[in-house]
Amino acid sequence: xxxxxxxASFVQSKLKDLLDKPTSAWxxxxxxxxxxxxLGPRVMEQQELxxxxxxxxxxxxxxxxxxxxxxxxxNQSPGLVQLCKFSIGDLWEAYAHxxxxxxxxxxxxxxxxxxxxxxxxxxxxxxxxxxxxxxxxVIIVDAKHTSEFRIKKWANGMxxxxxxxxxxxxxxxxxxxxxxxxxxxxxxxSRVIGFLWPASYSQKFGLWDxxxxxxxxxxxxxxxxxxxVLRQYHDxxxxxxxxQRWSESNICRYCDFRDYCKGDLR
Numbered sequence: 582x583x584x585x586x587x588x589a590s591f592v593q594s595k596l597k598d599l600l601d602k603p604t605s606a607w608x609x610x611x612x613x614x615x616x617x618x619x620l621g622p623r624v625m626e627q628q629e630l631x632x633x634x635x636x637x638x639x640x641x642x643x644x645x646x647x648x649x650x651x652x653x654x655x656n657q658s659p660g661l662v663q664l665c666k667f668s669i670g671d672l673w674e675a676y677a678h679x680x681x682x683x684x685x686x687x688x689x690x691x692x693x694x695x696x697x698x699x700x701x702x703x704x705x706x707x708x709x710x711x712x713x714x715x716x717x718x719v720i721i722v723d724a725k726h727t728s729e730f731r732i733k734k735w736a737n738g739m740x741x742x743x744x745x746x747x748x749x750x751x752x753x754x755x756x757x758x759x760x761x762x763x764x765x766x767x768x769x770x771s772r773v774i775g776f777l778w779p780a781s782y783s784q785k786f787g788l789w790d791x792x793x794x795x796x797x798x799x800x801x802x803x804x805x806x807x808x809x810v811l812r813q814y815h816d817x818x819x820x821x822x823x824x825q826r827w828s829e830s831n832i833c834r835y836c837d838f839r840d841y842c843k844g845d846l847r
Contacts (some may be wrong), residue, residue: 585775585795587709588686593793596677596779600789607680615678634699634706634752641813645823646838654837667756670726673781673789678710681779686717691722692768699756704814706753711768712777719761721753725780732782732792734833737767749775750796751806758803773803 587782603732639811652679689712696707710722758773760766778794816824826842833839 583768589793590687592684604622607831611679641824645815648817653841673726674724677779701756713770717771718774727780729782732790
């Protein structure tokens with residue numbers, strides 16, 4: 582079985598080595614990629630209000646609102662601080678996709694999937710990139726700009742299931758495995774084995790710190806979870822009222838519907 586921890590640690594080490602060097606010392610291919618493909622002007626658009634794979638299944642009630650009453654979200658338009666965070670995240674994503682082809686272990690190839698769309702039923706999502714091994718293994722890659730806390734937590738490449746990360750990883754793993762089975766997958770490989778998050782934290786003076794989190798589900802867990810996803814998506818589209826509200830937890834603090842959900846007695 583592929584050792585995801587070892588792969589995450591290898592990629593993390595290679596990324597750190599490159600980021601410790603001045604950009605002028607990077608391979609010409611990286612410099613050309615950044616100049617031509619990624620660092621042009623970016624227009625920050627409001628995200629479409631609808632159910633997506635990245636929302637996971639952390640709360641069926643939130644899924645119901647996303648599908649039926651998305652206008653009830655607390656913050657529909659990002660403020661200036663949020664836009665700045667998005668811009669930094671876009672910059673890191675560009676750097677990650679330029680650097681990652683030069684950070685692969687033996688036998689692995691990195692593909693920038695250019696927002697390739699995958700789906701579970703009619704709920705869609707877009708992929709950042711994938712790693713494909715010559716033996717057919719596939720690892721999904723999602724670059725993130727995150728907090729100093731999470732960078733330190735991921736320093737040893739350990740998995741992190743907080744706040745929807747597991748849901749996001751498993752949804753995409755299930756969706757890609759389905760695309761492979763239907764022969765609708767253009768990037769090669771035959772079996773999804775895991776998920777990597779190359780995550781950055783921008784420090785003072787323009788320096789970057791980076792860590793790589795990883796996730797794995799057994800085939801049995803993936804199938805079981807996929808059935809839960811399909812059931813919850815079906816309920817979100819067919820039920821007249823949202824599911825019963827949970828007792829409030831830390832997850833609720835970060836929910837876009839937290840204010841409306843508390844007052845909704847359905």
